[in-house]
Every structure is written in C-alpha cells, then in structure tokens.
Amino acid sequence: xxxxxxxxxxxxxxxxxxxxxxxxxxxxxxxxxxxxxxxxxxxxxxxxxxxxxxxxxxxxxxxxxxxxxxxxxxxxxxxxxxxxxxxxxxxxxxxxxxxxxxxxxxxxxxxxx
Amino acid sequence: xxxxxxxxxxxxxxxxxxxxxxxxxxxxxxxxxxxxxxxxxxxxxxxxxxxxxxxxxxxxxxxxxxxxxxxxxxxxxxxxxxxxxxxxxxxxxxxxxxxxxxxxxxxxxxxxxxxxxx
Numbered sequence: 001x002x003x004x005x006x007x008x009x010x011x012x013x014x015x016x017x018x019x020x021x022x023x024x025x026x027x028x029x030x031x032x033x034x035x036x037x038x039x040x041x042x043x044x045x046x047x048x049x050x051x052x053x054x055x056x057x058x059x060x061x062x063x064x065x066x067x068x069x070x071x072x073x074x075x076x077x078x079x080x081x082x083x084x085x086x087x088x089x090x091x092x093x094x095x096x097x098x099x100x101x102x103x104x105x106x107x108x109x110x111x112x113x
Numbered sequence: 114x115x116x117x118x119x120x121x122x123x124x125x126x127x128x129x130x131x132x133x134x135x136x137x138x139x140x141x142x143x144x145x146x147x148x149x150x151x152x153x154x155x156x157x158x159x160x161x162x163x164x165x166x167x168x169x170x171x172x173x174x175x176x177x178x179x180x181x182x183x184x185x186x187x188x189x190x191x192x193x194x195x196x197x198x199x200x201x202x203x204x205x206x207x208x209x210x211x212x213x214x215x216x217x218x219x220x221x222x223x224x225x226x227x228x229x230x231x
Contacts (some may be wrong), residue, residue, distance in 0.1 A: 030217060043117075043204060044158075051217070052203040059218065094217070102148075102208075102219055104144055104158035 002027035006091045013112055019064075019078040021108050023091030026072065031093040033074040034102070050074060060095030065094055067094040086112045115140045117207050119222035126195045127230050133180075134190045134225045136205030145211035147181065147188045148219065153201040161203070164178075166210070174176045193230065 006023045013019060025031050033050050035111040046059045048066035056066050063082050067075045074091060090104040126132035138147070149161040159215050164172045164181050178195075180189045192199055198219045205222040 004162070043223040044219075045221075046218045049217055090158060094160075101160070101163070103160070107156050107158075109156075 001101070002093075004091065004093055004103060004105045006108060008081060008108060009106065010109045011111070012098050013081050013110065015083055015112055016080045019076070019081050019085070019110070021076040021089055021091075021110075023074045023076075023105055024072055025093045028072070028093070029097060030071060033068060034092040034094075035074065035076050035103075036090045036092060038090060038107075040087070044090065048076070081112045086110055114143075114209050115145075115220050117205050117220050117222040119205055119225050121225045123222075123226045123228070125228040125230060126192070128195055129199060130195055131191060131193045132195055132227065134135045134192075134205075134227065135194065135201050136188045136190070136222055138186050138188065138205070138207050140186070140207065140209075142209055146210060147179075148187075148206040148208070148221070149177070149190045150181070150204045150206060150221075151199075151201045153198075158204075162190065188191070195229050197229050197231060201228055202212070202226050 003026045004113045009050050019063055021085045033039040037047055038044050048058055050056050050068045053068055053071055064078050089108045118137045120135055145166045147164045151159045151161045162172050162174045162177050164179055171181050176193045178191045200225045204224045206219040208219050
C-alpha cells in the first residue's frame with residue numbers, strides 16, 4: 001500500500017534561518033506531489049505542485065521554493081525564513097492516473113520566531 | 114478562478130443525531146470533482162467523501178452522505194448518527210476534471226469546526 005512520510009512534525013526556527021522540509025511517498029511511482037500551507041484558522045492554500053522529477057509549478061509568489069530531486073521525494077525550502085512563513089505545512093500526493101484523489105502527510109508545524 | 118465557500122465556521126451536534134454542513138462553490142466548468150475532508154485534532158487530513166459532477170447520484174460512505182445540487186452549486190455533507198470521533202474541522206474542496214497545469218490543484222473552503230456533544 002502507499003504511504004507518505006513528512007518530517008519533521010514540529011519545527012521552531014529563527015527569522016532569517018534556512019528551511020528544509022522533506023516529504024517522501026512509498027508504494028507508487030510517478031505521483032503528483034503537492035505542498036499546501038494552512039495558516040491558523042484558515043483553509044489550505046496550494047504552494048507548489050509537481051507532475052514529475054524536476055518539474056515544479058508555483059501557485060503563489062513567496063519566500064519559499066520547492067524541488068523534486070527524485071520521483072517520490074518533494075522538498076520545501078527557504079533561504080531566509082520570515083515571520084509570515086509560520087504555519088502548518090502539508091505534503092500531499094495523488095496517483096498519476098487518478099489525480100482527483102489526494103492523500104496527505106501528517107504535516108509540519110513551523111513556527112518562525 | 115474557482116472559489117469554495119463554507120458559511121458555517123462552527124457547528125455542534127448531539128451524539129447520535131444528524132448534522133449537515135454546507136458548502137457552495139463557484140465555477141464556470143461543467144465537469145469537476147468535489148470533496149469533503151476531515152481534519153481531527155491530530156491535523157491529519159482524511160478524505161471523507163468524493164463526488165463527480167457528471168454523476169447525478171449523491172455519494173454515500175457509511176454514515177456520511179452528500180446533497181449535490183449542481184445547478185445551485187451546492188455540496189452539503191450530512192453526518193448521520195454522529196459519534197464523538199466525528200469531531201473535527203471539515204473542509205469542502207473543488208478540483209477541475211481537466212488535465213494539466215494548475216487544474217491538478219484542490220481549492221479548499223475555510224472549514225467548519227464540528228463539535229459533537231455527548
């Protein structure tokens with residue numbers, strides 16, 4: 001069966017420090033991969049999605065970037081964190097042929113202080 | 114651009130009773146998917162139910178069912194025989210049926226926090 005791993009679960013970082021959140025999917029190949037952010041009291045906002053290795057699409061301009069170095073690995077990064085980057089980050093994947101089904105990781109709570 | 118609106122920030126229900134959560138959406142497309150996701154205190158997002166717009170029959174999953182009104186662009190979730198474990202934030206979401214580009218993304222509403230009272 002397919003599983004998605006996301007880490008770390010919690011992260012506290014100072015303003016101006018770098019960020020790297022990692023997500024991996026097991027048990028499938030060529031998934032679509034997504035990074036969503038959930039701000040406090042709000043819904044989910046899509047940040048990035050990827051349909052293949054090295055293919056990244058950004059939904060909103062921001063201080064973050066994403067990379068997909070391997071088929072089942074998706075990384076969210078920042079060179080210098082801002083206070084506004086705080087939030088709950090969720091990685092998700094969908095099967096290549098059934099893209100309407102989206103499965104989420106357990107999330108990372110990022111606090112930028 | 115598509116938008117999803119959940120007009121009820123919070124709802125409560127007594128255990129074993131029925132509750133309906135509302136969702137409306139705006140789109141110019143004729144084919145799409147609609148979803149309800151549940152986010153319990155663990156914050157794990159769990160797919161509850163899915164509806165394909167081209168299907169007239171309302172989707173059901175055990176105690177969960179939807180009332181899909183395509184003309185009205187309404188997609189409500191009914192939870193029957195509510196249980197304590199149903200307490201969570203519920204998100205309505207929309208996805209285009211088209212392939213390619215940003216059509217892959219889900220557009221979420223802001224959520225409804227459901228409390229189940231014993």
